[in-house]
């Protein structure tokens with residue numbers, strides 16, 4: 001484990017709290033030490049209160065903060081005197097612990113202190129560092145873990161059998177250490193959970209952590225060697241995107257909300273999924289109970305029939321709940337958070353890009369730890385009862401309940417064509433702002449790095465090529481796990497020419513882009529939309545359909561054909577629950593097709609100035625891409641869930657249309 005301490009950087013952090021921030025961030029930089037909100041740190045500081053009295057405070061990591069990005073405000077200042085009194089109690093309920101810890105804070109606006117605050121308080125050193133280091137927990141999760149730890153550390157660390165975190169753990173350690181010489185200890189390993197180190201010096205406490213973890217890592221690499229990876233043939237086989245979309249649908253139904261699915265077909269994930277005993281070792285439990293609220297106690301194992309596998313998983317989850325429940329607990333949703341797909345890697349399920357990222361990371365670390373523990377003689381995580389206790393612990397569940405109502409399109413996957421500008425771009429941004437995961441297709445090269453959001457993936461695609469359409473749709477499924485909403489938007493506005501003067505090239509190009517490309521896209525999307533959540537298609541046609549103008553036959557005819565395609569699609573797709581609706585915008589001038597030249601020509605054609613032409617409608621209003629995007633989002637949402645085959649103008653009112 002790399003020691004990231006840097007004297008020059010450290011010197012910039014003068015106060016103990018600033019140093020605490022510095023070394024906490026160093027710990028947070030290594031995902032092999034802590035991941036996504038895991039681990040916690042503290043520093044004890046004497047401060048004068050409002051009345052001039054000196055008080056000792058524990059600044060401990062606040063709930064909701066991540067060590068990698070923590071700031072001074074991320075530490076909750078709690079009075080040591082109260083924490084030590086709490087530690088001496090025989091009994092303390094979780095709710096009392098939380099209430100008293102909060103009441104003992106000197107700043108009521110600080111975040112809630114970590115549930116491990118009391119334990120930090122009883123460790124008689126100024127700095128305390130706690131991680132769930134992979135190497136250490138891997139060794140503790142084996143049949144012979146305790147003996148191995150003794151081999152590695154001798155008597156230099158205190159080994160604590162697994163106890164649920166919170167008050168009971170602090171009380172247990174308080175009792176164990178009554179007659180212990182703290183000075184003789186380098187740290188403490190909590191079996192199946194993690195490591196603690198301490199010192200009055202920030203650097204020493206941090207470096208003690210690095211040294212304990214490095215010793216465990218060396219032991220592992222000596223004992224396990226290099227883990228094998230699959231051959232090239234195995235890495236090519238096993239991809240079934242339709243089955244992936246079906247699995248995502250089943251998981252969404254069980255979870256009661258749309259989720260995304262992200263397969264991992266990297267070499268490590270594939271190697272894990274190809275293990276002969278993967279069904280057994282993959283489903284025994286997590287590497288640390290801290291992960292349970294993210295991953296549940298086990299993944300689902302997929303086969304040729306993912307829907308059946310997921311339904312069975314849910315049944316077994318309910319059995320697990322009934323076997324272990326007590327008091328008035330109610331069963332959480334029985335949807336798996338990740339899957340092992342033998343021969344095809346692993347899959348993470350989550351509500352948004354952030355959640356699939358977190359779960360994906362945890363899975364990557366978990367599968368590696370499991371393989372190493374197996375090489376050490378047997379992967380043996382905590383028993384079911386302990387895992388259940390943690391999963392249903394009210395303090396863990398409270399972490400998940402923060403954050404209010406979900407955005408309207410959370411977990412939904414939207415594919416938008418012509419996403420690089422105008423209405424398409426506005427659709428991408430409007431859907432993403434409402435929580436959707438978006439595949440933004442455009443012919444321009446820059447589309448792949450145009451959007452600075454984890455919720456949007458830009459995909460380059462020339463819609464004139466069926467092959468490129470197929471690739472782009474496949475990439476969407478691979479990235480988000482399925483498809484729910486297609487905004488078939490891309491279009492061109494060809495140069496005005498009368499029928500008599502029409503050049504075949506202009507006519508052909510308009511039909512290819514404004515009509516045929518939409519048909520090809522729909523054809524490719526249908527199998528995935530059939531597995532979508534409240535699936536829908538929105539076609540961007542034009543006011544030109546109900547009210548054509550002279551000189552634009554190539555455009556009007558293609559858009560009329562497109563509208564007819566949408567009407568037939570509404571008829572054909574209805575049995576699969578897929579809605580198809582059409583919008584007819586007019587005079588949306590902030591799009592790519594309205595160059596100054598085109599504007600001038602059209603205005604001249606009607607004998608108007610550009611300004612008059614822009615508001616040439618009954619409401620005398622200007623229609624923007626944003627207005628059209630809002631309409632399209634509304635059409636895709638629940639307000640229009642009972643509407644299909646409709647054509648909706650957005651044109652400021654046009655007497656020829658009305």
Ligand SMILES: [Zn+2]
Pocket residue numbers: 039116130131132165193194290
């Ligand atoms: Zn912990």
